[in-house]
Amino acid sequence: MTINSEGTNNGSFINPGALDSNLDILYTNYSTTANGNLIRRYSGIKTQWTLTKTTLSDASFDNRPTAFTVSPHTTTSSTLFVGTVLGDVFKITNANTTPIWTEIELQNVIVGSISDIEVGASENEIFVTIHNYGVESIWYTNNGGTSWVAKEGNLPDMPVKSILQNPLNSEEVIIGTELGVWYTNNFSSASPRWSSSFNGMRNVKVLDLDVRNDNMVFAATYGRGVFSGMFTAAPLSVNEEDVFANAIKLFPTISSGQFTLISTKTVGSTQVDIYSIAGKNVYETKVDIQQGLRKEFDLNLNPGMYLVKLKGSNFETTKRIIIQ
Structure with a gap:
């Protein structure tokens, strides 16, 4: 009708x-x-x-x-x-x-x-x-x-x-x-x-x-x-996720495309995907994250905000960077 x-x-x-x-x-x-x-x-x-x-x-x-x-x-x-x-x-x-x-x-x-x-x-x-x-x-x-x-x-x-x-x-x-x-x-x-x-x-x-x-x-x-x-009564497990997610840092978060990934814990092979705010995957790589790692990135991307998604075997987290 x-x-x-x-x-x-x-x-x-x-x-x-x-x-x-x-x-x-x-x-x-x-x-x-x-x-x-x-x-x-x-x-x-x-x-x-x-x-x-x-x-x-x-x-x-x-x-x-x-x-x-x-x-x-x-x-x-x-x-x-x-x-x-x-x-x-x-x-x-x-x-x-x-x-x-x-x-x-x-x-x-x-x-x-x-x-x-x-x-x-x-x-x-x-x-x-x-x-x-x-x-x-x-x-x-x-x-x-x-x-x-x-x-x-x-x-x-x-x-x-x-x-x-x-x-x-x-x-x-x-x-x-x-x-x-x-x-x-x-x-x-x-x-x-x-x-x-x-x-x-x-x-x-x-x-x-x-x-x-x-x-x-x-x-x-x-x-x-x-x-x-x-939906279930049991919450999604985030305790272990929190440990690994908090161990990984990106700095500086505002740059012209150069930033460093550091980790205070060993988390192993990690998929790194970077997305524009429109949802387009603009960069991807795999990194073996070990305790004390300092991995440098130099991206040639347009100015704007990007989301860096890191996914390992037992954690997943998303960080934010801004390219000027």
């Missing part, structure tokens, strides 16, 4: 939205330059005969919506969370009938365009991601938005498109980024440690993450299809 056959230019080219599967209601961006910042509610979407369309707006809603999610904790009505292009976060209760709009990011600490919103164990626990460069890209609140905490930690400066918490282990959180899926096992830390988690994927843009009732995880990519995996 056709939900919307209008010829007007409402919404975005890739239009954000969210489905309330309990009530069969779809919420989408319906904004236009002429009419302002709007949300469209499509109710009764199972059949053409029950379909109704309603436009939602509020005086406080003064920026274009870029991310939606429906709370899984409210099932007899819709509680809708909306993020905007300028970092505003709204909680809209009774969105299925007479909406009540509440802005829940009044501190203005979130800077950038919101790419994803997810609700955790309750509606007080909210995860937000940003897909701009040069800003804190992961935000979290456990008090319904009264205060927000940045959770970027050691993550390289790159757009983050989506976020998902393991329902079996609250410390494990995964994100979809410009360069694949990354994860942390210590999300509650003031500075979480993020690591890349390819598991068969390449350095491809991951636009969305979702989890099924059986804890199967799906990662939707840009142009490379959909990948799947499983």
Whole structure:
């Protein structure tokens, strides 16, 4: 069936939205330059005969919506969370009938365009991601938005498109980024440690993450299809990884292309891949990393930020360098 056959230019080219599967209601961006910042509610979407369309707006809603999610904790009505292009976060209760709009990011600490919103164990626990460069890209609140905490930690400066918490282990959180899926096992830390988690994927843009009732995880990519995996109660083992990752250093991290790799531990044969921020592999080699190693690199690359991925038999880590 056709939900919307209008010829007007409402919404975005890739239009954000969210489905309330309990009530069969779809919420989408319906904004236009002429009419302002709007949300469209499509109710009764199972059949053409029950379909109704309603436009939602509020005086406080003064920026274009870029991310939606429906709370899984409210099932007899819709509680809708909306993020905007300028970092505003709204909680809209009774969105299925007479909406009540509440802005829940009044501190203005979130800077950038919101790419994803997810609700955790309750509606007080909210995860937000940003897909701009040069800003804190992961935000979290456990008090319904009264205060927000940045959770970027050691993550390289790159757009983050989506976020998902393991329902079996609250410390494990995964994100979809410009360069694949990354994860942390210590999300509650003031500075979480993020690591890349390819598991068969390449350095491809991951636009969305979702989890099924059986804890199967799906990662939707840009142009490379959909990948799947499983959440488990046991966290990914990072203890040994931490030891080796912390033993390897690159310096200087800002140069004209010359840097040195040093190691305080023996880790053996290690694959070294260097990627541009666009995900292109621009350099690769193998290095036998022994304790006390000083391996010099001299790269002839265009100025910009690059990610150096090091992968051995029992560890994997990613470092960041900038070539001027």
